[in-house]
Amino acid sequence: MTIVTGKAEARRRLQPGRSGVLRKIWEHRADYAYVLPAIAVMLIVIAYPIYYTIELSFFKTPPGLQLRDKTFIGFDNYTTILASHVFWKVTWNTLIWTLGSTLISFVLGFAAALALHRDFIGRGVLRAILIIPWVISAVAASYIWRWIYHSDFGIIGAVLVGLGLADRPPNFIDSVSTVLPSLIVVNIWREFPFAMIMMMAGLQTVPEQLLSAAKVDGASAWQRFWHVTFPHLRNVSTVTILLLAVANFNSFIIPWIMTGGGPSNASHIWITHIYELAFGRQLWGVASAYSVLLFLILMTLGYFYVRALSGNERKEGSA
Amino acid sequence: MSTIAETAPRGQTRRRMRVDGWRWAGRIFLVFMLLYTALPMIWMLITSIKSGFAAMQFPPQWWPDQPTLASYQKLLDPQNSVGQDFLRFFWNSLFVSTVTTILSVIVAVPAAYAFSRFSFPGRNFLFFAVLLRNMFPAVIFLVPLFILMRVLGLVNTHGSLILTYLTFGLPLAIWLLKGFYDNIPVQLEQAARIDGATRFQAFIMIVMPLSTPGIIATAIYSFIGAWNEYIYAYTFLSKNDQLTLPVGIQRFFSENTTDFPGLMAASFMMSVPVVVLFLVLQRYFVRALTEGAVKH
Numbered sequence: 001m002t003i004v005t006g007k008a009e010a011r012r013r014l015q016p017g018r019s020g021v022l023r024k025i026w027e028h029r030a031d032y033a034y035v036l037p038a039i040a041v042m043l044i045v046i047a048y049p050i051y052y053t054i055e056l057s058f059f060k061t062p063p064g065l066q067l068r069d070k071t072f073i074g075f076d077n078y079t080t081i082l083a084s085h086v087f088w089k090v091t092w093n094t095l096i097w098t099l100g101s102t103l104i105s106f107v108l109g110f111a112a113a114l115a116l117h118r119d120f121i122g123r124g125v126l127r128a129i130l131i132i133p134w135v136i137s138a139v140a141a142s143y144i145w146r147w148i149y150h151s152d153f154g155i156i157g158a159v160l161v162g163l164g165l166a167d168r169p170p171n172f173i174d175s176v177s178t179v180l181p182s183l184i185v186v187n188i189w190r191e192f193p194f195a196m197i198m199m200m201a202g203l204q205t206v207p208e209q210l211l212s213a214a215k216v217d218g219a220s221a222w223q224r225f226w227h228v229t230f231p232h233l234r235n236v237s238t239v240t241i242l243l244l245a246v247a248n249f250n251s252f253i254i255p256w257i258m259t260g261g262g263p264s265n266a267s268h269i270w271i272t273h274i275y276e277l278a279f280g281r282q283l284w285g286v287a288s289a290y291s292v293l294l295f296l297i298l299m300t301l302g303y304f305y306v307r308a309l310s311g312n313e314r315k316e317g318s319a
Numbered sequence: 320m321s322t323i324a325e326t327a328p329r330g331q332t333r334r335r336m337r338v339d340g341w342r343w344a345g346r347i348f349l350v351f352m353l354l355y356t357a358l359p360m361i362w363m364l365i366t367s368i369k370s371g372f373a374a375m376q377f378p379p380q381w382w383p384d385q386p387t388l389a390s391y392q393k394l395l396d397p398q399n400s401v402g403q404d405f406l407r408f409f410w411n412s413l414f415v416s417t418v419t420t421i422l423s424v425i426v427a428v429p430a431a432y433a434f435s436r437f438s439f440p441g442r443n444f445l446f447f448a449v450l451l452r453n454m455f456p457a458v459i460f461l462v463p464l465f466i467l468m469r470v471l472g473l474v475n476t477h478g479s480l481i482l483t484y485l486t487f488g489l490p491l492a493i494w495l496l497k498g499f500y501d502n503i504p505v506q507l508e509q510a511a512r513i514d515g516a517t518r519f520q521a522f523i524m525i526v527m528p529l530s531t532p533g534i535i536a537t538a539i540y541s542f543i544g545a546w547n548e549y550i551y552a553y554t555f556l557s558k559n560d561q562l563t564l565p566v567g568i569q570r571f572f573s574e575n576t577t578d579f580p581g582l583m584a585a586s587f588m589m590s591v592p593v594v595v596l597f598l599v600l601q602r603y604f605v606r607a608l609t610e611g612a613v614k615h
Contacts, residue, residue, distance in 0.1 A: 250456030
């Protein structure tokens with residue numbers, strides 16, 4: 001720090017009028033004081049773990065957390081992962097989980113936002129009720145739904161039996177074929193309110209004059225939505241979908257508490273699988289290699305995320 | 320145009336019918352969403368007032384023969400060992416969430432202000448670096464953070480949770496607040512500066528009060544996030560008297576999975592504080608999203 005400032009000082013004295021990066025940094029030193037606490041916390045709790053994860057991914061690690069006894073094995077952890085069929089199974093699950101949850105949550109949330117856009121009696125109450133699942137803890141949500149899906153006393157099973165649609169209650173989350181869709185239903189239950197809030201906020205920015213102009217020109221409700229409302233919401237939609245996708249890709253609590261990844265890996269997604277590899281089977285090195293692969297995927301998503309966000313910024317700047 | 324004018328009456332009715340069709344579709348859809356959203360929560364409440372015996376019946380009792388608040392009494396009774404644990408978990412969650420919220424606001428406010436107002440070198444890079452935290456799942460930080468916390472001597476303390484929770488509240492907090500500051504005219508501060516205030520004074524006296532809704536939104540977000548967090552608490556804490564609610568409840572009922580009324584009552588009690596907090600302050604939160612995240 002002192003070296004940097006010293007250099008900048010010296011350069012300023014020697015070459016007045018020249019604007020170097022260091023000098024700029026020095027001139028703005030007071031500004032950094034505002035962001036320093038945030039950056040410091042992020043560095044300790046983000047940068048160090050990222051570095052350490054990358055390092056561990058190249059080592060064979062002993063069980064227990066005696067990680068000083070690790071041995072370097074190059075890319076072995078990575079080849080082990082890519083060769084295992086569980087990896088591909090889990091990747092497929094993750095894809096279905098992420099895409100299914102994200103798209104359905106978005107569509108339901110968007111539709112709810114549109115339906116709630118017009119004022120009617122009780123709108124505020126209805127909106128508040130629809131938001132609640134997003135606020136309550138995922139742990140509570142998992143217990144509630146596990147009880148609803150219960151194979152002996154679950155209410156959905158009881159209704160199906162009562163209507164004569166099933167002989168006995170189905171094993172929603174104990175059966176390989178139904179577990180993933182059943183968990184996605186729970187996840188959507190928790191996530192659609194977020195899409196709804198975002199899209200409601202977005203809808204308020206659609207200029208009313210454009211809509212009424214389109215109406216005067218004889219555009220149908222659908223045409224007005226498709227040609228006026230929707231294009232206006234492109235940015236909000238992108239950001240919402242990306243945030244949902246990242247959140248779903250990273251979800252842990254619902255699959256972990258409801259099924260623990262079972263039965264026979266049918267509901268394991270990347271995150272729960274990594275957790276099990278690390279804390280269940282204590283394969284720290286393999287779990288770290290998984291995490292590094294995850295980084296790479298997320299950085300790709302992150303690139304689009306940042307681009308969508310800065311797209312917003314640019315638009316705002318020009319407006 | 321002329322054809323529309325000629326057939327105006329018929330065209331009008333048809334258009335109105337079409338519009339009504341959409342409105343009805345919207346209403347039916349909202350009823351469906353209401354059922355989807357509310358029924359699980361209603362079923363949680365109904366189960367929580369059943370006796371353990373009444374819950375284990377098939378077909379289920381839609382409404383219990385003998386509704387009872389026994390599960391709630393048990394959870395809230397400090398004489399009872401279940402109640403002792405539950406209340407302790409509750410206070411632990413309240414403590415961790417409150418401290419996290421206060422620290423988040425203290426750290427996020429100046430950072431967001433700087434990102435909004437100042438143009439120092441590396442500003443954009445740092446801003447997006449902070450936002451990128453949202454991309455990374457908790458799980459991949461667990462092992463290194465566990466080791467780090469051991470080095471810092473924070474394992475089995477609430478400090479480990481508070482430090483960790485700070486970082487995942489911060490990105491959205493900074494983002495929301497920055498949106499707020501962007502919308503506060505710079506001229507207000509300049510006027511204050513002309514009247515002799517320093518930049519910091521202008522920030523405290525002019526900008527802070529105007530951004531109260533954003534600060535409240537940030538606080539709600541941090542609080543709810545910390546209250547509901549599970550995975551770090553599950554990993555960092557092992558002593559029974561330190562657990563927070565999400566983990567505590569799990570420990571509690573993993574031994575006795577048949578007590579569904581108790582589990583539902585606990586889930587309900589865990590949800591009450593955050594739902595009430597959110598419902599009371601939701602207009603701030605929704606407004607913050609409008610101002611910060613949804614720019615057109």
